[in-house]
Amino acid sequence: MKWSSCIISRVSLRWRVATVLLAAAVGQWAAAVAPAAAASAYVDVSHCSAHFIVDACRDRGGNVWLATEDHGIFRFNPRPGTDQTAQHWQQFTASDGLADATAQSVACDSKGRVWVGSLCHGVTVYNGQSWQHYGLLTDASKDELAGPIGEHIFSIRVCPLDGSVWLCTNSGIARYEPGYKTASGKTLVGQWQYYTVAEGLPSDDVQTVAFGPHGRVYVATRCDGIAIARPVEKDRTALRHRKLLGPLHYQAWRIVKSRFDNQVPLTPTGSGLPSDLLNDILVTPTGTAWVATDAGVAWSSDGGSRWRFVRGKDWLAKDKGLMHPPSRLFVLNAARRVTRTRILSEDYCTCLAQDSQGDIWVGHRQAGIDIINPGKNAIIPLKLAAASPDGQPWQQPHKYVDKILMLPKSPPIICCYGGGAFEVPMWLAGTANAMRVSGLPAAASKPVKMPTAAGVPTKAQVAAEEAKVNALAKKLWPNKNGPHVIKLDDDWCTEGNWLGRYGTYWCCLCAMKSPGNFYWGAGWRGNGVDIGGAVGPHVRQETKLLAKGDSLRYWIQWLYTSDPRVLEMPKPYLDKCWLTGLVASKNGDRREAEWDDHGEGYAMTWQGPGLYISVHVPPGVFLLALYNVNKDGHTGPNRFRDYTVDVRQAPGGAANMESLPLAQFNSWPELARKRIVNFWSGVYTRFMVHGPITLCIKLGRNYSRNTIVSAIMLGLYNQRPPPYGSPIPDAALFSYWYQKSAPKPAGAFTKNGRYYLPLGYGIKQPLSVPPRKMEADAYLGPTTQAERLRLLEAAIGGISNAAKDNGVWMSASRLLWRLHRFRRSEAIQESQGYTTPRQIERSLRWWMIGDPSASGGAYVHMYLKSHPAVSTRVPAN
Structure with a gap:
């Protein structure tokens, strides 16, 4: 034509x-x-x-x-x-x-x-x-x-x-x-x-x-x-x-x-x-x-x-x-x-x-x-x-x-x-012209046989796939350290159930404490993570609404809700709200909060403003995730939200938005790009990041409605089990800890007859796997990891099999974790006697260590072995 x-x-x-x-x-x-x-x-x-x-x-x-x-x-x-x-x-x-x-x-x-x-x-x-x-x-x-x-x-x-x-x-x-x-x-x-x-x-x-x-x-x-x-x-x-x-x-x-x-x-x-x-x-x-x-x-x-x-x-x-x-x-x-x-x-x-x-x-x-x-x-x-x-x-x-x-x-x-x-x-x-006649034959008179299930790959097939991974990795990345950022498949399963799964190392819950954020993670104190946020440089001051200029908006849609699409509130913060009378248990344990670029104040034909997020990632290999949910996406122009995600390397070594020349964003090296659209149910946009590096992430409004984001999360990519790995074998660590007569690990203590474990204990970046191998797995990951998993499944007689084989089971658990099938991974860990990260993070409270009026006083995340309910009267922060 x-x-x-x-x-x-x-x-x-x-x-x-x-x-x-x-x-x-x-x-x-x-x-x-x-x-x-x-x-x-x-x-x-x-x-x-x-x-x-x-x-x-x-x-x-x-x-x-x-x-x-x-x-x-x-x-x-x-x-x-x-x-x-x-x-x-x-x-x-x-x-x-x-x-x-x-x-x-x-x-x-x-x-x-x-x-x-x-x-x-x-x-x-x-x-x-x-x-x-x-x-x-x-x-x-x-x-x-x-x-x-x-x-x-x-x-x-x-x-x-x-x-x-x-x-x-x-x-x-x-x-x-x-x-x-x-x-x-x-x-x-x-x-x-x-x-x-x-x-x-x-x-x-x-x-x-x-x-x-x-x-x-x-x-x-x-x-x-x-x-x-x-x-x-x-x-x-x-x-x-x-x-x-x-x-x-x-x-x-x-x-x-x-x-x-x-x-x-x-x-x-x-x-x-x-x-x-x-x-x-x-x-x-x-x-x-x-x-x-x-x-x-x-x-x-x-x-x-x-x-x-x-x-x-x-x-x-x-x-x-x-x-x-x-x-x-x-x-x-x-x-x-x-x-x-x-x-x-x-x-x-x-x-x-x-x-x-x-x-x-x-x-x-x-x-x-x-x-x-x-x-x-x-x-x-x-x-x-x-x-x-x-x-x-x-x-x-x-x-x-x-x-x-x-x-x-x-x-x-x-x-x-x-x-x-x-x-x-x-x-x-x-x-307007008659319709095309369908080529489908007549309906069958009896039910048709179901499609065949995918077969279990052989060891030779898995080895061939891994060889392809390694060969392509060497071709793409002659530098043994590999690239800084690799985009991973998005997670549409987890919705708001993030505790113990994302952000276990560090997390910023945007506007959770509006007009501020809530920070979370077992490794977030003194770990070199830094974050900044701002609206894009293309803003205007032509309307009365924007007479004083535009800036990042800290928005709370629902103060408390039970909607599963909405992110869970960390239990220490929820417990504080309970103790201070701000919430009753029937109100829900989630809060819909977000950064917002105020894009609804602009015509849909206006380029921007969009959101710009800077993150300084410390040394190591991490999983970076952004969480977005179109909470009101069934109403009016909110249905039109469609964002571009552009990840670039920012100049300098700190995530200081005031010092970043955002107008020059397109001239910085592009590392990855993705798209967020049709996200009524909530989606985690995921990347593997090899630090240290300072990233600037642009969420483009893309001629739609306002641009929003609920969380920026960082976790260790190679977690064993995530994120509380330790030189001590994990099963031994927990049995060692739970025995009252046993010596306590460094940093652990007893109070009121209960045992507590500082979660910073044992948080390390495992380097037993070369970074380039992790990056190769991430780049070519879904098929290779799924084939490995199906081979392991055949070896142990099915994921639901109760047989004990710790090594094979935990290998299957790690593969499921990387494929963001968290519930199955956690079920395996529980069957092998582990306390999962989700169990830990859903059972946390804040406790004061030292004198709060002195420089030595600080709130720390503590694990309560007894898993108390939210209504437990613990000291508020």
């Missing part, structure tokens, strides 16, 4: 207007003289009781499945009584077999099975009769089989050429290859394969994939551009001769990134990708690839070598809102070359779909839907595509579009984030 300059002549524009007016007149006449058209079978889809719908698909029986946030998945049967249920609607939740209350994604495979991706527990498959859960490990006690490594499934796509199911996760891609018969007649069972940075992807955060007509696959990452691969030569030959029997194989990946670094393009149209932040990707039957970004739509008709883009009508306001805007002459010249009919209604594009006439439907965050007609070089909002029978433009009920589901012989279904689902009116869908 060629869209050279997208010029629409005045003649064609007049013709379109005349056509719309004629259609309106005909529609009014038809409405007056003809009976009403037959209603679509899917018209009642708008009656779904859930409002936050994030994905949808149609199965082989014609049922529509709607994936929702917090309410599981809904199946809509357009013909009650012809399927498994006699009702239009059937809801499936965790009590029915789903792995999670939130269904993040959904797809129907070539055999008719429905795959439902969860928020934090892998994928669940429905075969027409029952559900089967697939996750990290096979666990009979939880009815779980091994499958995807990542727990958060962003999207699920099915390759039409080989039937393979691609799960796009926070830990790369997990592909299920269905079983098939070889040329000799041998039947091979299905198997799982994984694609991560180790195989050549630019990132493990994969948003979605799309497939070309000749097997080419396009991988859209969340913030690192596109990865493209062709099948190997053998498979391409088989495709040409229509002799493909098994799954396609991919080896070499080509990376496509935007040339517009750190800001949006200055022009409304141009060449290349407009942004690396991708939301959806689509490949047409002719091979043209389309990608939806936060800065418009791009397309390529030559296999991804050359790209063109078109932006939204808010491009001009964004140009004017830049910290360093282009000249007025530049903007004027760019504006003269474009008309509203040539650009999108909005920059931010959420999803894509194609109808049978080849038109591309583009969903937006605030502006509804646009339709692109490539053949006519035209873009028109859906509401203007045709006039209604009453002659009035159609008003879309809800504008935040998450999914456009095309249906055969029926209007498309639009799924909205906050507005439920609705069907496009038949008169409008008919004018």
